[in-house]
Amino acid sequence: MIMHNNHEIILENISFAYKQRNILEDVNLLIKKNEFASIVGPNGGGKTTLLKLILGLIKPDRGVIRIFGRSPDQARHKIGYMPQYAHLDMDFPATVMDVVLMGRLAKKTLWFSKKDRAEALNALDKVGMTAFVNTGFNELSGGQKQRILIARALCSNPDVLLLDEPTANVDQQTEKNLFSILQKLNSQMIILLVSHDLGFVSKYVKSVICVNRQVVIHPTTLMDGTLIKDIYHGDLKMVRHDHRCSEEGHTHD
Amino acid sequence: MIDMFYEIFDPDNLFLKYAFIMGGLASISFGIIGTFVTTKKIGYLAGAISHSVFGGIGLALFLQVNAGLTWFDPMLGAVLAAIIAAVTIGLVSLHAKEREDSIIGTLWAVGMASGILLIDKTPGYFNLSSYLFGDILLISGKDLLYVGCLDALVLGISILFFNRFFSVCFDNEFTYLRGINTTFFYLLLLILTALTIVLLVRVVGIVLVIALLTIPPAIASFYAKRLWQMMLYSILLCTLFTWTGLGISYSYSLSSGPAIIVLSGATYLVLLVIHKLFKH
Numbered sequence: 001m002i003m004h005n006n007h008e009i010i011l012e013n014i015s016f017a018y019k020q021r022n023i024l025e026d027v028n029l030l031i032k033k034n035e036f037a038s039i040v041g042p043n044g045g046g047k048t049t050l051l052k053l054i055l056g057l058i059k060p061d062r063g064v065i066r067i068f069g070r071s072p073d074q075a076r077h078k079i080g081y082m083p084q085y086a087h088l089d090m091d092f093p094a095t096v097m098d099v100v101l102m103g104r105l106a107k108k109t110l111w112f113s114k115k116d117r118a119e120a121l122n123a124l125d126k127v128g129m130t131a132f133v134n135t136g137f138n139e140l141s142g143g144q145k146q147r148i149l150i151a152r153a154l155c156s157n158p159d160v161l162l163l164d165e166p167t168a169n170v171d172q173q174t175e176k177n178l179f180s181i182l183q184k185l186n187s188q189m190i191i192l193l194v195s196h197d198l199g200f201v202s203k204y205v206k207s208v209i210c211v212n213r214q215v216v217i218h219p220t221t222l223m224d225g226t227l228i229k230d231i232y233h234g235d236l237k238m239v240r241h242d243h244r245c246s247e248e249g250h251t252h253d
Numbered sequence: 254m255i256d257m258f259y260e261i262f263d264p265d266n267l268f269l270k271y272a273f274i275m276g277g278l279a280s281i282s283f284g285i286i287g288t289f290v291t292t293k294k295i296g297y298l299a300g301a302i303s304h305s306v307f308g309g310i311g312l313a314l315f316l317q318v319n320a321g322l323t324w325f326d327p328m329l330g331a332v333l334a335a336i337i338a339a340v341t342i343g344l345v346s347l348h349a350k351e352r353e354d355s356i357i358g359t360l361w362a363v364g365m366a367s368g369i370l371l372i373d374k375t376p377g378y379f380n381l382s383s384y385l386f387g388d389i390l391l392i393s394g395k396d397l398l399y400v401g402c403l404d405a406l407v408l409g410i411s412i413l414f415f416n417r418f419f420s421v422c423f424d425n426e427f428t429y430l431r432g433i434n435t436t437f438f439y440l441l442l443l444i445l446t447a448l449t450i451v452l453l454v455r456v457v458g459i460v461l462v463i464a465l466l467t468i469p470p471a472i473a474s475f476y477a478k479r480l481w482q483m484m485l486y487s488i489l490l491c492t493l494f495t496w497t498g499l500g501i502s503y504s505y506s507l508s509s510g511p512a513i514i515v516l517s518g519a520t521y522l523v524l525l526v527i528h529k530l531f532k533h
Contacts, residue, residue, distance in 0.1 A: 055430060081430055092292055092423050093477045102420050105431035110413060136478045152427075 008033050008190060009054065009160065011215075014063035016049055023049045027063070027215040036186045036204070039194045041211035047194045050211055051162055054192070055081060068159065080158030080189075082149045084165045085142070094137045096148055100124060103155035123155035124148075127181055143174030150181070161185065163193040179204045269503065271392045276495030278397065279453050281404045283465060284473075284488030285411050286449045288480065289442055291470035293422040298346060298443065300463045301357045302338045303450045305364030307459055309334020310384055311371035318375045327384075328399075331454065335447035338364065343443045347436065365459075387458035387510030389499060396455055403452045407445055411484075418442060419480055456495065457510035465491065468517040475528045494520070 009031035016024045023046045031037070039047050052058045053065060056072030067075035080103070100123060104116040124130045127147040132140065137148065146166050153161055161182075167175045182191055183204060192209070210216045260266045290299050313330025316322045338360065345356045372379055383391060411418065420428040421438045429435045450462050457465050473486035498513030 057426070057430070076430060076432065079430070081427065083424065083426060088424055089292065089294070091474060093474060093480050093483045094419075094423060095479055098419070098479060099423070101416075102424065102427060102431070105416065105420055105428060105433055107432045111416060156431075 006032055008035075008068055010064075010066040011053070012064045012066075014053065014060045014065065016046075016053065016058070016060050018049075022213060024053075024060075024211075024215070025213050029209065029215050029217060031190060031192070031217075034186060034190065035206060036182070036191045037193075037207040037209050037217065038205040039192060039209045039211055040196075045212035046215075047211045048164065050209075050215065051164060051192075051194055054160075054162065055079060077156065078159045080153030080156060080161045082146070082153045082161070082163040082166060084168060085145045085149055086169065090138050092138065096124070096129065096132045096135050096137055096140070099137050099148055100152045100155055103152040119155045119157075120151070123151040126154055126185065127151045141174075143170045143178065146170065146174075146178060147181070150178075154185070158189060160190045160192070163191070165194050165196065167193075167195055268390050268392070271394070271397060272389045272499055272509070273496060274397055275389060275392045275400060275456060276499060277492050278400045278404055279456050280469075280488050280491035280495060282400070282407045282449045283453060283491045284469060284486075285407055285484050286446050287466040287470045287491070288473070288484045288487050289411075289418060289422060290446055291467050291474065292480065292483075293442070295346075295443070295446075296463060296467050298342050298357065299446050299450065299466060301342050301361040301364070302335055302443070302447045303454070303459050303462045304361045305338035305342075306331045306335050306447075306451055306454060307368035307384065308364040308371075309368070311368030311375075314379060315371040315375045318377060328451075331451045332448070334364070335451045336444055339443040339447035340440060343440045347439070383458070384454065385458045385460050386508055387454065387456050387461065389456050389495075389509045392455060396452075400452050403448060407449065410441070410445060414438065414441075415481070422480075457513055461510050461514045464514045464518060465494070468514075468521050469494065472521050472524055475524060490517075 007030040009029070011027055011029040014024055014027040014029075015022065027050075029050075039050060041047050049058070053060055054067065054072060056065075056076055065072055068078060072079075097117070097120060100120040101112050101116060103123065104112055104119060121130060121133065124133060127150050129144065129147050129151060132144065132148075137145065140148065150161075150163070150166070153163075163182075166178055166182075170178070182193075185191065193205075205220060208218050208220055210218065260269055263269075290296055309330035309332070310327045311330075312334070313325050313327045316325050316330075317327075342357055342360060345360075346353050349356050369381075372381070380388075382388075417428075417433060417438050420431075420433065421435050421442070425435050425439070446466075450466070453465070454462055456462075469487040469490040470483060472490055473483045477483035477486055494517040495513050498516045499509055501507065501516065502509040502512040
């Protein structure tokens, strides 16, 4: 295996097929420390598959995945995961605290300790939702629910945060707030998020990971019209980005 | 109706007293398991399990009479059938993906049908309607003991693994990622559901058991903010329905199971309308 000194997440020659259809083909991806990347691409292009591979929910047909030098299964406790809230039952009777405490579930303990509750409160503080600790989860707005699910992912103190469509079904202001929270968190952890929205996300994120059977990672400054055309195989309206990306620069692999 | 309350304490009416104790005890397991079934949305699986139970009852009666296995009573057959059905249906629902509906629907019907075929080939008369619709007035002291044990088991396991079950019902994938064996807890939940169904078939019968399992939690969910509250309200509602339903059936000479179900169903529909109208 090649030595990757400052790459925390490594995907090497990954292929994954579902029902004889190749979802991902010979994919290579290197993620650096403190990366903040948006995963974009057409529906069915393999965005969710990529996320699930990193989470270890599915195994690649070929290739190797290393997260902090370990397999996804072994590195799982280092990963915080936020699913799409639309997949959850909105009538489920639970308070915000009940939901966030799920992030403290552990194999060895059956009940939550004072420390678990303290960690949950701490995580709620990071997303600015401590005032809602005893509120019913189903009484919250879409944006508030997203923040609770981020808190749940945070309360195991992860080194990587994976978010599946955190910007789905929320208005622009909510989305903006969400990203400023993520931006703060980014100083302590890698953040990868799946998004439909190419235009808005790139203002905040450092790189864009384009997924459509192949995977290519671009620094956000290099996004232009031909690239979008390549990904989506068609003429689309151009999304104008104002280039407020980080100045550190990004290497191409 | 007032007369009935005196008659409960009449030593000659032991069956009535047993029926009331049964209703109360049954409600504990019903409320807890019903809440899990409702929030996990596995009412369809519970329906399939309850109908498969009939296959087990049929097999037990068949073997008792035709093969002389006198120890193999219908209750034992029902328990075995329920556990086998729970594990089979659980694994099908986990692995069959898009075929899930067809396979579970098939198990549901085949379980029921094979029970009837086995009883066809068993000499003697069997009161099928007491299995199908329940007959709480036939409860014996032994039944009360069984249901007491079931309550202890359901309560114990639910308290011990409350956070596990909560998480599996709310967000299974996330729970799995936290290193919890979600398949184990899902199957455990289905087995507890199966045991609850078997023992409580005596109260309302195979066909109606799903209604009593899901209606009280459905009402409770209007008012409960947390999962344990939903369980508590479900237990209280279920007790209320079984006791009132029993009272109505006794006073007006009606079948107890259907009386309980019509009462709970009507209450649910009325409260559903009120809830929708005054929610905002």
